[in-house]
Amino acid sequence: MQVELIETFLDLMESRSFNRTAERLNITQSTVSHRVKALEAQFNRKLFTRNKGGTVPTAAGLRFLDYAKALQNQWHEATRAVTNAGALERSMRLGIQHDLAEAFAGEWMAAIRQDLPSTEVYMEADYSNQMNRDLGAGDLDLAILYTPHYLPDLYYERIGDLHYVLVSTEARELAGIRSENYIRSSYSPTFDRAHRLALPHLSAALLSAGQNMAIRRLLTALGGSAYVTAATAERLIHEGSAFRVQDAPVIAQTVYAATSLRTRHAHQHRKIIAAMGALLSTLPVPAMVNSGP
CATH class of the missing domain: 3.40.190.10 (Periplasmic binding protein-like II)
Structure with missing residues (x-):
């Protein structure tokens, strides 16, 4: 298995440029061309075409893409297995x-x-x-x-599931939450959709972050309101650093x-x-x- 042919093909599918792929793999452009031609010879099909707009995969190239990824994955798994043979299970x-x-x-x-x-x-x-x-x-x-x-x-x-609840340093109810002091939690697209549906007036904020630890520190340093994990909410409440916003929905992730x-x-x-x-x-x-x- 000539894994360098597969890796060159995958990089070229991403870069769409023989020059960029050569730079990224630290090889010459002629080497990139040679490897692509070697693959094409095995399939007896063109995998890329080159024109003024750049490098474009053919139908055969697009069809080979998923198989190339699977072959690369198998090679990495085999490499790790062989490398660690005899050391650990x-x-x-x-x-x-x-x-x-x-x-x-x-x-x-x-x-x-x-x-x-x-x-x-x-x-x-x-x-x-x-x-x-x-x-x-x-x-x-x-x-x-x-x-x-x-x-x-x-x-x-x-x-x-992991659950997130709304806490605040300034209010115990949604009516008291000020949007200018709101820290929007962006933990995932699913979380964002649930938040947008439940609290559309707070979906646009001046400050946002995607990690619970970062949001907890922002709350501690700046004050305001934000969704954090239920465990973090309990800790903040126990410390007297924040209140649970009583009428805010719990968001499950x-x-x-x-x-x-x-x-x-x-x-x-x-x-x-x-x-x-x-x-x-x-x-x-x-x-x-x-x-x-």
């Missing part, structure tokens, strides 16, 4: 949404190490968009995320486990996913607080 690269890492990273790793003591684990916190890309490229084995992209060869399953279709039933994957599902199942669902007559 398995090496796993895990991605996790920022807010879930803040809430559960320690407990999740403790459960994984208990269930899979011979597995080497690398974990990184990231946003869903990047984790989907990394899964598709084979750079992650499994991810716990908010937003599935349903890319070819990837499998997603819902494993629970669905959590998904994502992995490749080939490994979705693998022993290690099922245990890792089950560990996060168990943690999510222990979370109480925050109720709407009645403001009274």
Whole structure:
């Protein structure tokens, strides 16, 4: 398997320029052309055409794209497996949404190490968009995320929910929330839609962020109002740093486990996913607080 041919093809599909692909891969333009011609010779089909507008994939090139991604993914998996052979039972690269890492990273790793003591684990916190890309490229084995992209060869399953509630340093009811002091939480497209439907007058704000930790620090430093995780809300209220906004809706964020279709039933994957599902199942669902007559 000549993986450099596949990687050159995929880069060219993204850059649409032989020059840019040569620069990005640190090779000459003639090498890019040679690799593309080698692929085209194997298929006996043109994969790209070049004109004044740049480099354009042919119908054959577009059809090969998903297969090329799958081949690259398999190569990365094989490379890691061979590299770690004899050292540990398995090496796993895990991605996790920022807010879930803040809430559960320690407990999740403790459960994984208990269930899979011979597995080497690398974990990184990231946003869903990047984790989907990394899964598709084979750079992650499994991810716990908010937003599935349903890319070819990837499998997603819902494993629970994380709940966000509105807190404020200045008001206990929605009527007292000032839009100029509102910090808009942008945790995912799903969260944004729910927020926009529930609180359209607060959907435009001067300040926004996409991580619970960042929003908590902004609230502490600047004051105002924002949606945070239920656990963070409890902590802020207990500290006397903020109030629960009593008549604001609770917004639930669905959590998904994502992995490749080939490994979705693998022993290690099922245990890792089950560990996060168990943690999510222990979370109480925050109720709407009645403001009274």
